[in-house]
Amino acid sequence: MCQRLIIDSVSEFPSIVGHFPCQVHWGDCDPAGIIFYPTYFRWMDAATWALMGSVGYGPKRMREQHLAMPLVAADCQFVAPAQHGDRCEVRSRITRFGGASFVVAHDIVRDDGTTLAQGSEKRVWGRYASGPGTPLKGEHIPEEVRALFRAR
Amino acid sequence: MCQRLIIDSVSEFPSIVGHFPCQVHWGDCDPAGIIFYPTYFRWMDAATWALMGSVGYGPKRMREQHLAMPLVAADCQFVAPAQHGDRCEVRSRITRFGGASFVVAHDIVRDDGTTLAQGSEKRVWGRYASGPGTPLKGEHIPEEVRALFRAR
């Protein structure tokens, strides 16, 4: 288990912050009456897509340009249990841009201000040879793309 | 992103290894035609339950004794993409026992021997005050329980 070392580094990218609203549904919970943990990763994935959409890289454009962002790694610390009905928000920011990869950090916060979980995803910026299902190749992330995520 | 540091440590617990069979279903995949990553965490959770069951702590006993094993953290490295129809196995072992917590490491391997993913879960050994839905308290993991997971 790690402490999201990269995120604490001094060189963290000065990112905009996305806000993805979500709610704990009945079927997201387990017999213990609390959220089933893969739900957090489903939220983190959706939050990353929303962050991309917020800078102009929404699902339609990603599809049309044959872009994808497959995962290299993901982690999450579960800080406080969430219950059915809890309203939350995933706060997402890009903490690092590598050559063809980037790291997204996510804080999952309940509407009473409680942090429920903190996670991160390392993803590759890639393009399909010719549409979904065909081979995917990582690409250098263009400076124009990086600039879109820079906080002003 | 971390490299499962704890797992590489010299003091790794000498654990039995569980084998949990699984398969990539149509609905486990995304529009890229590969596995949607939270699926790996669903498998890891089920594999941990199967590992517990293999030493006598199956769902029925856990329920009756009001035992639970909530998550503290989880991570996964995605090594190779999995496709619809792939048959896999989650190989699980306990790499560390703390006072009231333990770490389970999982290797997800396709039937052609390819490692698809490697993850770990840190969990607490706990008991509900009086059944699911009531407060849960961590408990010292009994030596008898630890012994069940020791490889011979």
Add this chain to the structure above:
Amino acid sequence: MCQRLIIDSVSEFPSIVGHFPCQVHWGDCDPAGIIFYPTYFRWMDAATWALMGSVGYGPKRMREQHLAMPLVAADCQFVAPAQHGDRCEVRSRITRFGGASFVVAHDIVRDDGTTLAQGSEKRVWGRYASGPGTPLKGEHIPEEVRALFRAR
């Protein structure tokens, strides 16, 4: 396959209509690039909970009063395919109250007005003997509860 016969009947209950917003996420879609159909049932379940919440029977109250509403049957017609990024709404109404059961009809409509799917759920109104996990018994639905769903 049926045509939701009950719903077309003349004796349909004059119900309020709930509006549950939802969105097609990346992980809700399959390799065909369209929504994986069990997602609609996940939405219908969440929409029914939201409808209950809108009349004062939210998750917290249901939990505290040991109430539940297990399913007897569910069906859905898939009218038009949904894609990643589509913003939708589930419009839910109660079409029938039986003794201890009720039927909820759901229209899933995209924000451009297109109906994507139409489904229904038949549920029982029940109470746990003593909290989740303990036996559940159907109960006659009180007239006060029915009244809450009557459109004015």
Add this chain to the structure above:
Amino acid sequence: MCQRLIIDSVSEFPSIVGHFPCQVHWGDCDPAGIIFYPTYFRWMDAATWALMGSVGYGPKRMREQHLAMPLVAADCQFVAPAQHGDRCEVRSRITRFGGASFVVAHDIVRDDGTTLAQGSEKRVWGRYASGPGTPLKGEHIPEEVRALFRAR
């Protein structure tokens, strides 16, 4: 709610029966401690794919030939509750072949012989213009395909 009228008709197709093993995992259950109902639909989908695979139309072939089988409708009756740990089997058969559509009936049976649920799916037999993500067109189901499902 309907009683799978088509299935009870005299003209039911004399189908082979597929057997798809499955198990109720922790994360498949809800705070009531029983299976979350969309899980049955996930199983039915996987069972239909397994049935197809059993006659030579596995995921790889379906992908290579750009074949798909999108849903028109699905329904399920929930007969008995399933709990975490229950081992089950989905027994699937084709009850009707239309021109470009077919109906699959599924019985979900626990290993003690108890029927947990009974459902059906109406699907179209179709082909993508040029791979996943491109438009899909229904096709007349070839007689050779129908013959593969005929019980001997």
